[in-house]
Amino acid sequence: MIDLNLLRENPDAIKASQRARGADEALVDQAAAADVAYRAALREFEGLRAEQNAFGKTVATAPKEQKQALVAQAQEMAAGVKAADAAAGEAEKALNELLWQIENVVIEGIPAGGEDDYVVLKHVGNKPEFNFEVKDHQVLGESLDIIDIQRGVKISGSRFYFLKGWGARLELALMNLALDKAAAAGFTALITPTLVKPEIMAGTGFLGAHADEIYYLPADDLYLTGTSEVALAGYHRDEIIDGLGEGTHRYAGWSTCYRREAGSYGKDVGGILRVHQFNKLEMFVYTLPELAEAEHERLLAWQEAMLQACELHYRVIDTAAGDLGSSAARKFDAEAWVPSQQTFRELTSTSNCTTFQARRLNIRYRREDGKTAPAATLNGTLATTRWLVAILETHQQADGSVRIPEALRPYLGGQDYIRPKA
């Protein structure tokens, strides 16, 4: 949720942000008007309530013979108060409905435009060269007997798979490497629930335009999360976080993630690039608003260290305003080179949600002056199942084997290559 003070003092800044996103600019004026109407209705109610409270004391202390007349008078008053209360409630609801539709104010200077208007910040590493015909990860996965798509489809339908043998172990190795790196950087490990209540899903901003991406269990009124970000953001919901002034709170959440991939029919159909279920280690940070941008750079640096440990060629892009999620004020994606596709594919994403998400979830900290204020939240991927695609393809050898990056070997009993069965 946007800052009400900003709406009152500088609505043009919010309009500019909505414009950059290609979102509805008119919402801003509508919300500002609803805010004025709400405050007027609230003052009306509070004035009447104050009168009623004062009168109630008169009734309570009045002598018996006067009481009946006073009660009759109070009855009339009560009706007026009730109506004013209802009107204020309606006005507040109308305001909130508008406020919740306005997306986070983007950070000044980020690229304008849509999905294709990102700015490439850097390329790292060298494009892998092959003196043989490269195989895609699906072919590699089958020939090495480490990814079983067919049986995944048999039991669960399209976009499901089994990781098998070294494939399963490689994913766990990747997650463990990421977790060790996160722990070394001061993150607290968390294994999170993947079923969450509607208010948590809504608070994190996932029930907006992309609600059809999410699995929902009507019998229990629970949502399956597409990222542990949801649980990690909900973790401190309705809390005033202790000690945030003394230090940023960093969590590394591991969970399985579920995505319906509605509307992506025919896109990335082969292999495990786009699947309904995968695992992810997610960084999630609670910090002071003024530290958020520096923390965002740090999250990106940790992601890059992980990509480099996996010996991948990648680029970093600064996502354009129109391609940001509603909660994000800025987003960096790191995309790894996928040899079979001769293109870069997203492996990590890190978003600075400033105070937007915290305001929706009522997550605050105590400032030096003793007042409470919404915290800033940020998130970023540290490892996912999708990384196997880039790792397998990048490190494939002429003989059909795959070289395991050095950093992962300690987690695989020292294994250096995954070789096809003889």
Added chain:
RNA sequence: GGAGAAUUCGCCUAGUGGCCUAUGGCGCACGCUUGGAAAGCGUGUUGGGUGCAAGCCCUCAUGGGUUCGAAUCCCAUAUUCUCCGCCA
């Protein structure tokens, strides 16, 4: 799944329709006292909203209701605990 009990300010707790504008303790903060500390004494200590301000309004798990007036009475929901049943 069934029966019962509970939910009050960080923690414990008083409170059974109007002097509740919520009690007391612990903890915490500040001050006095002290050579320094402890003890003792004093003061403060839930959040939110609105208003230039004084102030006012809301907040006793949540949402409804009864009433002139609700922490208190009624209904629903959530959570926790105990017992029983079922399952692993």
